[in-house]
Amino acid sequence: MQWEVVIGLETHVQLQTKSKQFSGASTTYGAEPNTQACEVSIALPGVLPVLNKKAVECAIKFGLAIDAEMAPRSVFSRKNYFYPDLPKGYQISQFELPVVGKGQITIQVPAGKNTQAYEKVINITRAHLEEDAGKSVHGAVEGMSGIDLNRAGTPLLEIVTEPDMRSAAEAVAYAKKLHELVQWIGICDGNMQEGSFRCDVNVSVRPKGTEKFGTRREIKNLNSFKFMQQAIEYETQWQIETLEDGGTIQQATVLFNPDTGETRAMRTKEEANDYRYFPDPDLLPLEVTEADKARVKAEMPELPQALQARLISEYQLSSYDASTLTSSRSLADYFVSLVNAGAEPKQAANWVMGALSAKLNAEERTIVDSPVTAVQLAALLKRIADNTISNNAAKQVFEGLWAGEGEVDAIIEAKGLKQVSDTGAIEAIINEVLAANQAMVDEYKSGKEKAFNALVGQCMKASKGKANPAQVNETLKKMLG
């Protein structure tokens, strides 16, 4: 039988705020245990939550970015369960009325072994504001668990998709796209190691061509794209084999073990209504007005899709170039500054995606800490455009800039890379070469085109690579008659 995998994602995005969702405690990562756990974080009796304005703005930004329906009023609810890292006995979340409703994200799925690259629209069901729990630390004291509540109350936006994905590749493409988007709009630092972006993946399988969804298992807390891919592939295969062996799938929460590459059931899921959600009487309905949305929108950067379209229409870049350059905000920012500093767009794109990216990759750096600034690169491209240096010489200047040897013109001067475009000087070089290579001249005259290129090569060599190649070509042709 042919099977089809059905995947939906729930992503917890930690919002970039200084203080917590409902209190003025700091959210800085890595502090000493419980030094950022105020009375609200540790749930002392009598404390009241007060909602963080910045977190609400982050949610609005996300809603605008995915063109989502946004509720004029949304409601905070209590999700009740007992766990030591949740001292209130409930998590404040949103249930019936989330701040962000239905929206869409278009993903680009890269080509696989037997498939071509394609685009697909993933429907977003909702995104809601909630708070994170604390952390349990095991093993410090025999028979006890340690609780650190620094993270308790940290603002999260949980983004939920429809079960729209049909392969691990699609799920990873979606996760990557979302990861890039939340950083692009500045609501999340995207640090997966520190848990700022965590994915729960719901996986089920069904016979291909059938409508009814299979029973799903939820893979919890994946914090790397590589693990996500492995976990989904393993889980899919496990479910198919279980069903083919005549077994049934129990709804469950599973964990992925990166060491074995396997998923393992953590607990069978209790019924959803076990959480006994109800509106939190400590919090009033959250109002998001049209004016709020307009104010937030004015602060937002141009979105990747819009910028991509503009790069194509305004700068005549290919859709491949435009898509590559908008794959991250920092790369796009660099490119835009380069063009704004006067670089010709197509040439700028080639340099950013070529020499600059290659060098960054080789040194495992990101564009944010590129030693060559956009202004410096623009100055370099200007010297190519005005024929001061050749493309080859430009590469040497680029290396110089990278090594911090100074500004463009100084490096050209120091390395003696200035291109010779003086007609007299070029004619002198050509005369010298022609006199020394009579055999080649004869070959050319007897109709051997190759000899011409060899002569150009000799001229370039004689000028130590400094002669303007186009000019050498032209002048040589003229002089050979």
Place this chain on the structure above:
Amino acid sequence: MALNLDDIKRIAHLARIEVSDNEAQETLNKLSGILGLIEQMQAVDTTGIEPMSHSQDVTQRLREDVVTATNQRELFQSIAPATQDGLYLVPKVIE
């Protein structure tokens, strides 16, 4: 909707509240009374009335995103039954 004793036991378990069989019967009667009252209210025609999520018709006031809390770990942990290295200690929990 009618409740039975099993529902009461289950709700009590979820809330981590210990109820004896006597208390369960008593709680069943009380909760059933409340549900009866709700059933009575549901007979009211509420067509065209927007549901409320709060008894007051006001919206949430927002707080500026600034850190105002200071580290009071020592004070807070002075009333905790057990702590070590800044952590609150609880009986071992393993998934």
